[in-house]
Amino acid sequence: MPIFMSPLAFWGLLALAAVTAIYLFRRQSRNIRVSSLMFWSHVKVPAEGGRKITRLQIPLVLVLELFILVLLVLAAATPRAVTGDQLVPVALILDDSLSMSAGSGETARSRALTWLDKNILTRNFVRLTMIRAGVEPEIIGRSDLKAAEASHLIGGWRCRSPYSDLNAALRNVSEICSPDTRVLVITDRPTQQVLADNISWLSFGQPLANIAITTANRYALGDVDRCFFEFVNFATAPARLQAEIVNAGNGTVLERLDLELAARSHRRVRLSVKDTEAEIRALVKNDGIDYDNQAWLLPVRPEPVRVELASLSARLRPLLERTLTSSGLAAVVASGSHLAFFEGAGEITPVSGRWNFVIHNATQPVTVRGSVAVDKNHPLLGGLPKVLAAWAFDRNFSVAGQPLMSVAGVPLLIAAEDSHGDRTIFLNLTADRSNLHATAVWPVFFWNLLNWRQQANPGPIQFNYRSGMEVKVNLPTGVKNLKVISPSGREAEIQVWRRNAGFIVREPGIYSLQAGEMNWKTAANLNSVEESDLTGLQTSLPEIELASGDASRYFSDVRWWFIVPALLLLILHQWLLRQGRPGHVY
Amino acid sequence: MHKLIKSSIEAAEIAGQRFYLNVSSRFSGLQGGSRFGRNTGNSLEFLDHREYQPGDDIRHIDWNAMARSDRLTVKLFREEISPHLDILIDASLSMAGETFHKGAATMALAAMLRVAALNSGYTVSCWLLKDRCRKVEAATLPLSQWQGADFDYSGNVGETITSFPPRLRTNAVRILLSDLFWNQEPVSVLRQLSDGAALLTVVQVLAREDVAPDFAGNVRLIDCETAEAVELIADESLIAEYLRNFTRHQEYWKKCCSKYGAVFTHCLGEQLLGDFVPVELLKTEIIMTRS
Numbered sequence: 001m002p003i004f005m006s007p008l009a010f011w012g013l014l015a016l017a018a019v020t021a022i023y024l025f026r027r028q029s030r031n032i033r034v035s036s037l038m039f040w041s042h043v044k045v046p047a048e049g050g051r052k053i054t055r056l057q058i059p060l061v062l063v064l065e066l067f068i069l070v071l072l073v074l075a076a077a078t079p080r081a082v083t084g085d086q087l088v089p090v091a092l093i094l095d096d097s098l099s100m101s102a103g104s105g106e107t108a109r110s111r112a113l114t115w116l117d118k119n120i121l122t123r124n125f126v127r128l129t130m131i132r133a134g135v136e137p138e139i140i141g142r143s144d145l146k147a148a149e150a151s152h153l154i155g156g157w158r159c160r161s162p163y164s165d166l167n168a169a170l171r172n173v174s175e176i177c178s179p180d181t182r183v184l185v186i187t188d189r190p191t192q193q194v195l196a197d198n199i200s201w202l203s204f205g206q207p208l209a210n211i212a213i214t215t216a217n218r219y220a221l222g223d224v225d226r227c228f229f230e231f232v233n234f235a236t237a238p239a240r241l242q243a244e245i246v247n248a249g250n251g252t253v254l255e256r257l258d259l260e261l262a263a264r265s266h267r268r269v270r271l272s273v274k275d276t277e278a279e280i281r282a283l284v285k286n287d288g289i290d291y292d293n294q295a296w297l298l299p300v301r302p303e304p305v306r307v308e309l310a311s312l313s314a315r316l317r318p319l320l321e322r323t324l325t326s327s328g329l330a331a332v333v334a335s336g337s338h339l340a341f342f343e344g345a346g347e348i349t350p351v352s353g354r355w356n357f358v359i360h361n362a363t364q365p366v367t368v369r370g371s372v373a374v375d376k377n378h379p380l381l382g383g384l385p386k387v388l389a390a391w392a393f394d395r396n397f398s399v400a401g402q403p404l405m406s407v408a409g410v411p412l413l414i415a416a417e418d419s420h421g422d423r424t425i426f427l428n429l430t431a432d433r434s435n436l437h438a439t440a441v442w443p444v445f446f447w448n449l450l451n452w453r454q455q456a457n458p459g460p461i462q463f464n465y466r467s468g469m470e471v472k473v474n475l476p477t478g479v480k481n482l483k484v485i486s487p488s489g490r491e492a493e494i495q496v497w498r499r500n501a502g503f504i505v506r507e508p509g510i511y512s513l514q515a516g517e518m519n520w521k522t523a524a525n526l527n528s529v530e531e532s533d534l535t536g537l538q539t540s541l542p543e544i545e546l547a548s549g550d551a552s553r554y555f556s557d558v559r560w561w562f563i564v565p566a567l568l569l570l571i572l573h574q575w576l577l578r579q580g581r582p583g584h585v586y
Numbered sequence: 587m588h589k590l591i592k593s594s595i596e597a598a599e600i601a602g603q604r605f606y607l608n609v610s611s612r613f614s615g616l617q618g619g620s621r622f623g624r625n626t627g628n629s630l631e632f633l634d635h636r637e638y639q640p641g642d643d644i645r646h647i648d649w650n651a652m653a654r655s656d657r658l659t660v661k662l663f664r665e666e667i668s669p670h671l672d673i674l675i676d677a678s679l680s681m682a683g684e685t686f687h688k689g690a691a692t693m694a695l696a697a698m699l700r701v702a703a704l705n706s707g708y709t710v711s712c713w714l715l716k717d718r719c720r721k722v723e724a725a726t727l728p729l730s731q732w733q734g735a736d737f738d739y740s741g742n743v744g745e746t747i748t749s750f751p752p753r754l755r756t757n758a759v760r761i762l763l764s765d766l767f768w769n770q771e772p773v774s775v776l777r778q779l780s781d782g783a784a785l786l787t788v789v790q791v792l793a794r795e796d797v798a799p800d801f802a803g804n805v806r807l808i809d810c811e812t813a814e815a816v817e818l819i820a821d822e823s824l825i826a827e828y829l830r831n832f833t834r835h836q837e838y839w840k841k842c843c844s845k846y847g848a849v850f851t852h853c854l855g856e857q858l859l860g861d862f863v864p865v866e867l868l869k870t871e872i873i874m875t876r877s
Contacts (some may be wrong), residue, residue: 029806029817035680035688035796036767037809037816038825039831 080555087127095187096134097164133169134161162467205537209235212532216295308337362394368489392433598694601862602701622801682737691855719752783820
């Protein structure tokens with residue numbers, strides 16, 4: 001709809017009345033008596049008698065003249081409208097967090113959609129960029145959507161993210177949109193930030209009472225697993241908490257809660273679960289906001305690293321066996337190991353998927369006691385205490401790989417990787433002339449080794465996540481895709497890169513992972529105070545006029561919209577006058 | 587009678603004294619009569635000698651002259667004529683018109699013709715064409731004294747002529763004075779009028795507004811006979827279209843007159859009333875100026 005810069009030109013519409021008056025005046029026919037009408041051909045015969053009302057016969061020429069006048073007046077009023085590339089750029093940052101969908105019936109999302117439908121998505125002069133602000137900002141569709149397209153695509157805004165990084169979305173907008181873009185942040189809570197002029201913060205929330213599980217954690221402690229849950233009453237009034245903690249495998253109720261929770265108070269529950277393979281589930285039964293009423297804790301104990309020590313000498317084997325066993329991460333096996341220990345590189349027989357650890361014994365070692373250069377960024381050496389041991393080593397030892405520890409230019413520890421990703425670690429140590437095994441470096445180093453190897457086993461690195469975290473999955477050689485089934489049943493194929501795949505868990509619940517014949521499960525728990533505490537939600541809708549102020553410069557002169565049709569009508573008018581039959585009343 | 591018509595008749599009767607009706611055999615027929623014509627004929631009054639030409643009546647060969655001169659000579663005698671003029675006047679409303687110029691000119695022309703005919707020794711009958719063809723009994727009276735000579739008929743005069751033909755004298759000169767603004771096939775009218783006539787002349791009497799309509803813009807044209815009205819936007823093209831139609835009608839009458847041996851001419855009322863000289867009629871030599 002164009003706007004008119006010179007509304008005074010509308011006084012020109014008075015010309016319509018003038019033309020009509022002239023027409024009506026001229027239509028007052030003079031009576032002329034003639035001898036005969038026989039030569040006045042092509043006459044318009046007046047209406048026959050018998051009709052009381054005769055329709056006013058408006059000649060086409062007059063109608064054309066009036067149209068032309070109207071068009072010229074409109075053109076004179078300097079119409080301006082948003083056309084083509086001159087659409088007003090608007091960026092919508094849509095809060096994708098779960099709190100936007102909180103509430104029974106009307107939610108902040110539904111209110112926001114209603115407002116957007118009324119104020120933005122029906123405006124044809126806007127060019128929209130819609131950004132879903134979840135864990136990471138994502139553009140919905142393209143960055144230059146028409147209003148109708150945006151209206152169609154906005155259904156992709158489902159508010160399933162565990163949190164909303166609105167600042168990241170704002171940064172994203174500043175990078176991908178022009179500085180004159182009008183930015184509308186659609187969320188459910190107000191902001192204390194000082195906003196730029198082109199940013200409008202619209203909150204559609206309403207305070208809600210909510211009981212939520214804000215923490216769920218599980219860890220191995222000896223022979224049992226310890227589970228920890230926290231229930232919080234996010235309300236300004238006391239509320240009843242009815243909850244259960246169950247073994248989801250056999251349905252056994254491990255803990256039942258039925259108590260009164262004061263306003264904004266919490267109840268923490270700690271459990272020791274002997275069945276380390278049990279899947280534990282906590283459920284709040286008397287709360288209407290579902291997304292934070294459940295928590296899942298899957299078994300946390302990974303498969304122990306199978307270690308093969310058969311190649312070691314009788315001196316080293318007990319030492320290493322004791323060290324590895326005491327870590328709790330390894331199981332000594334005779335074959336089919338994940339990690340095999342050797343004394344001397346010559347004894348290695350390559351096996352796919354197996355790592356090798358070679359202890360290089362020198363016949364005439366050199367012993368040092370002093371500083372050892374250590375690459376502490378390597379997984380093998382993280383948390384390693386200062387090496388103050390006597391270290392006997394072969395000063396001529398050299399092998400291809402990444403030196404991780406060295407002294408005086410002589411490598412003490414080297415990590416090498418073959419083309420299949422299998423690693424071989426070389427330790428330049430003559431154990432019977434050293435006392436490294438008597439220092440704190442020894443158990444830490446081997447714990448790191450086993451942990452590193454364990455993390456390289458196929459399967460997720462861990463099993464219980466907070467929503468929004470990235471799940472990393474190790475996969476065996478040859479697997480190209482990881483199939484992920486979300487709690488809501490949506491399937492996704494994740495591409496494997498260098499035997500690793502990763503994805504972010506957004507939706508709380510149990511995720512199924514499939515890679516060939518292998519299956520795993522991981523749990524994602526919301527564990528978010530920000531999303532569960534709905535008492536601070538507010539509605540705040542500042543007045544927004546997209547076509548005002550600076551936005552008016554997107555309006556271009558569209559006088560031609562009226563002048564061109566006026567010229568065409570003028571041509572038609574002339575054609576009718578020239579081509580029409582003489583005396584025919586048009 | 588409208589005073590313009592009356593005054594025009596009086597002026598025309600005076601002006602008519604300057605003219606006479608052509609009395610040649612071409613116009614008066616070949617039958618004998620009580621008056622000598624200006625051409626040679628069959629009377630007993632000798633006129634002249636001339637050499638024989640093939641086709642001459644051998645009874646007129648002057649044998650004595652042949653004996654004297656040894657040349658075949660014929661005697662010429664003056665023609666003997668009995669001329670009569672029938673004036674048929676269209677008395678429809680359209681002849682009066684808005685200004686009465688056409689009616690006045692028609693009656694003036696009739697008066698002139700009557701006087702010219704009397705000057706030539708013609709007998710004259712006048713007919714008023716209305717719903718019937720009514721003969722004006724007192725034709726010897728001046729036209730200004732005629733009774734019922736009003737242009738008040740609103741019907742089709744052509745239809746009257748074909749349906750109720752006047753009992754016209756044979757071998758008479760017949761002159762029809764009309765604007766011919768009626769929807770009747772000219773052939774049927776001319777056939778009726780030319781039957782037995784020595785000469786038929788059709789004089790189309792027109793007013794200036796008939797030949798050059800002078801109006802523009804929105805007009806409501808009213809047929810003065812039928813009172814039918816039409817609304818038009820008069821412009822140049824419309825006038826041109828009217829003139830094309832009018833000329834086509836006139837040309838068709840000319841063509842039909844030619845077919846029936848009739849003479850077609852026209853007379854512009856305003857012009858005639860200006861000087862009382864029927865220029866177009868003089869060109870046809872139906873009437874001639876007295877020397």
